[in-house]
Amino acid sequence: MQTMQSKRAPETKSGAPYDVKGAFDDFMGAFEAFKDANDTRLGELETRMTADVLSTDKVDRISKSLDAQQRKLDELLLKKARPALGRSSEVGASEHKDAFEAYVRSGDERGIRSVEAKAMSIGSGSDGGYLVPVETETEIAKRLSVLSPIRSIASVRQVSTAVLKKPFALTGPATGWVGETAARTQTASPTLAELEFPAAELYAMPSATQALLEDSAVDLDTWLSDEIELAFAEQEGTAFVTGNGVNKPKGFLAYDKVAEPNWSWGSLGTIATGAAGAFAATNPADKLVDLIYALKAGYRENASFVMNRKTQAAVRKMKDGDGNYLWQPPAGVGQKASLMGFPVVEAEDMPDIAADSTAIAFGDFARGYLIVDRTGVRVLRDPYSAKPYVLFYVTKRVGGGVQDFSAIKLLKFATA
CATH class of the missing domain: 3.30.2400.10 (Major capsid protein gp5)
Structure with missing residues (x-):
């Protein structure tokens, strides 16, 4: 059972509520750290056929941090997107309301x-x-x-x-090619x-x-x-x-x-x-x-x-033949991450x-x-x-x- 209570606006490290830009910058920073750590892990796999346990743990830890940053950004965007529902101060408020x-x-x-x-x-x-x-x-x-x-x-x-x-x-209606003056036969109904x-x-x-x-x-x-x-x-x-x-x-x-x-x-x-x-x-x-x-x-x-989110974390580690990550973070605040050029919906x-x-x-x-x-x-x-x-x-x-x-x-x- 939920009861009515006041809801505080989330605060960022700077103490300012709804600091969407700051959260987005943190998210992008976490993604760059993730790429560096994952590149190190992949390099170890190529040279030694196995990745160091510390490298793997670091990638997983940063990936979880990246997920946390994404959740924080999503929450801030949601708060910002919520329309104000304050009662109108106009005298002619609706009778129904x-x-x-x-x-x-x-x-x-x-x-x-x-x-x-x-x-x-x-x-x-x-x-x-x-x-x-x-x-x-x-x-x-x-x-x-x-x-x-x-x-x-x-x-x-x-x-x-x-x-x-x-x-x-x-099935659609039957169709076909016909000459300008040729007879038209009846087509089948869909x-x-x-x-x-x-x-x-x-x-x-x-x-x-x-x-x-x-x-x-x-x-x-x-x-x-x-x-x-x-x-x-x-x-x-x-x-x-x-x-x-x-x-x-x-x-x-x-x-x-x-x-x-x-x-x-x-x-x-x-x-x-x-x-x-x-x-x-x-x-x-x-x-x-x-x-x-x-x-x-x-x-x-x-x-x-x-x-x-778990599946997205697995896909995030993939690269193409040129070494580019297939998963890319949002291009801007309020946009979606992309995979191979298509939006990713979580x-x-x-x-x-x-x-x-x-x-x-x-x-x-x-x-x-x-x-x-x-x-x-x-x-x-x-x-x-x-x-x-x-x-x-x-x-x-x-x-x-x-x-x-x-x-x-x-x-x-x-x-x-």
Whole structure:
């Protein structure tokens, strides 16, 4: 159970909050130290066929430090990206927002009932609850886009129904060449099928004391968004990657996987590394190249790598034939690291490198994965179940699944 509390801004070594530039400089410094240490390790491998234990430990230690710097930078960027949600000082505040605030602070339902009656909307069935103001819902969606790695690269569609049905063509219409005056024969009709994306209910239940709710200095919009954004983002992040589709979105790793030569619609194609639970001992980066070119050219333009932090640490040590590191740090503050020229999206719900795991995904996720958000975030106030705290049962409906099976490929750590 989470309770309302003040949140301090992170401080850098200089004591200045949100020193993003300083954190970025620290990160780049750590990467240069990592390259030097790893070059020494690789040199020992070439000359002595084995690396000194101290050199290996140093590389691992600096790599962990680099990960820590990346986390710190991500946290600072997230804080900076969060939009201000302070209540407007304008006299003409929205009727819905004022009524919603009265409901959250004191449980007074009269105003919010009146507003929703005018809008011809009702609570969420037997669970009750009321819609949050549009401004608050919009800010929650913006914050989730920053926090949730897959949401940041996938297509997102707002719907007003429980299920989004999307038709697609299994086969296109027949075509052919014909002379200017030659007769045209009737072409075959395309074969259509339908994908369904049901929206499942996602909930969070933050709590606060009544005394704090009665404090007019407390910004309820900011508090509510802060309390639920992390809970929603963590649940979403897992579901979009590994969710089984039962009362939750279906993650892209939950679909059938087949070797790329045997790929067919409805499954995701895989490229094997050639070694169980590892990259190949020689020319390991060759399989990354194969993964990239398993995608058709039209998908590669906007493609990204998706992997977790441990896998990224392993890839970070790789070099090309000219001695250049394949993994490169962000070119600037707020940008993504890159691998072989493509952005790297860090998703901690991706599996670690292990036998038969698909620890790296590559594709155009905007075309490949669809997230469905049902309009409306609802709040039910409960002052009785956890006295002296007031609970807020917050729900939203989210669905998701693969919409284009040609757009995502997976690297499988297996012999075949």
